[in-house]
Amino acid sequence: MKVMVAVKRVVDFNVKVRCKADGSGVELANVKMAMNPFDEIAVEEAVRLKEAGIASEVVAVSLGAKPCEETLRTALAMGADRAILVESDSELQPLAVAKLLMAVVEREAPQLVLLGKQAIDDDANQTGQMLAALLGWPQGTFASRVELSEGQLKVTREIDGGLETLALALPAIVTADLRLNEPRYVKLPSIMAAKKKPLAVITPQDLGVDVAPRLKQLKVAEPAPRRAGGQVGSVAELVSKLKNEAKVF
């Protein structure tokens, strides 16, 4: 079966993000970018399916500006077979991403689409769900375990009360949670080999998708700074502060 994975280029999770002074967005100049960590988990899962002989081909897809090619190269180095960049310099909101992914799905006809549960830049947590709705496919979100048996996909998902297991008919959409797997270290020879794997570039126009934003972003602001904590010298002092200052009892 063919597996498709959506990978987004985001600000590296180690970077302390800052807002632009004019409140128009997050500062991206001179900031280290990387693959969205949940997407890395999704790629790892796809590659494991291939190594287990379940997947026949893994196709990585990214939507965004030219530098997304670097993110796709990382996916190829991790073991994806080929990559597709849908190149666009416009802002892509989850609905536009889902529509573009749907168009790619219609071309590629994968049996399984893996996504991250959310992108750590906007934390939207919408794309996978929207894509499933648009395609009319079953979805297993926040997956912490994926198993294929007798043509059915068993997805264990993390929910507030614990774990829930769903059985999905293929084709299906799965979004990866943190505990699904631990992505491998990319080997240096694979990085070199990834340069030779095919990477196709297409545009939203090629796919006939209107990507105009439906939501307007008014302002981006930093959260109010947390007040510094203090140290207490003894349990008695702690109890007294809880009582008199924090007034918890």
Add this chain to the structure above:
Amino acid sequence: MSERLGITEDDRAIADAVARFAQNELAPQAHIVDRDEIRTTRYASQLAELGVMGMNLPERWGGIGASPAALILSIAEIAKACGSTASMIGAHYLATDSILIGGDDMIRDRYLPDAASGAKLGAFALTEPGAGSNPAGMITRAEREGEHYRLRGVKQFISNADDAGFIVVYAKTDPNAGTRGISAFVVDRHTPGITVSAPEKLMGIRGAPAHEVTFDCLVPVANRLGEEGAGFYTAMKVLDNSRLDVAATSLGLSEAALAAAVAWAKERKVGGEPLANKQGIQWMLADMKLRLEAAWLITLQAAAKRGAGEKFSDYSAMAKLCASEAAGFITDTALQVHGGYGFTRELPLERLVRDARILRIYEGASEIQRTVIARAMVA
């Protein structure tokens, strides 16, 4: 992200992959490695799997086809996490570079793929108790006995020696011919007649122990690297490469020290104000940054010359001198920024200072680098 001069996207991708491994696997252990003198040779197989142990080699012998700049960036990332590990890798490269530069395809085929795959670790034996900065003064002898050489002598400060699969040994085949009488040999570590001493008690890089090694053994003629008398030339070429590795290690330690100093200066309050607001501290940070960036540039310049196949002995000497002296200054100043806390063993500053100290000494002390630089100008 904007990059330093001459670094490509591929170089960055490789360095990022190495950095991830180094930060996850090496950095959390670096303190314990230092404290308990744990040999970083334990990481050799993981590093080989990643592709690092053969990174100095062409693809034909297990390398990855990376540029010299990618090699520099990768070593710097490892040193940023753990200086001992960078040193262990450097010693391995000294051995494999010797085989690559001095040997023919037959001996390259015999040793290099195993060295790249982590099956065999390399060690490099040039220095002797009476011959450090003056390798021509070595007295270890290799005397022909039929299809073998009888190797006799003592080598000093040999990193990786105990865990090595092979040791590249430099010895005199003709004691009357000066530097032209030196030849290089690959010796299997477990050849009868090799004695490795207990490790030296070192100030820093305590996870990369150095040993005295005594040889009284037979080495097959087929294990000689190149012609008799070619050893000194090989060693000099090998050192051109390794000085860049030392420069890279210096840069990595400096990066770690400077990052710690900046974070501390922003965090630490004096009289209700961050340390970073004090001009005295700002000037320290500025001087550290300046020396670090200057060292990066000259090191990348040397790497570019190496990549272009130009002669780069003087540039690698300048890179090593500039970067190792900068590392001394930067690690020491970073400790100063931390005040009394910097002097404790709870924080990594004192380890960085100790690890950086050897960089001005091994693979040609700062004084020797100046000689190399000057010679290229007046010779």
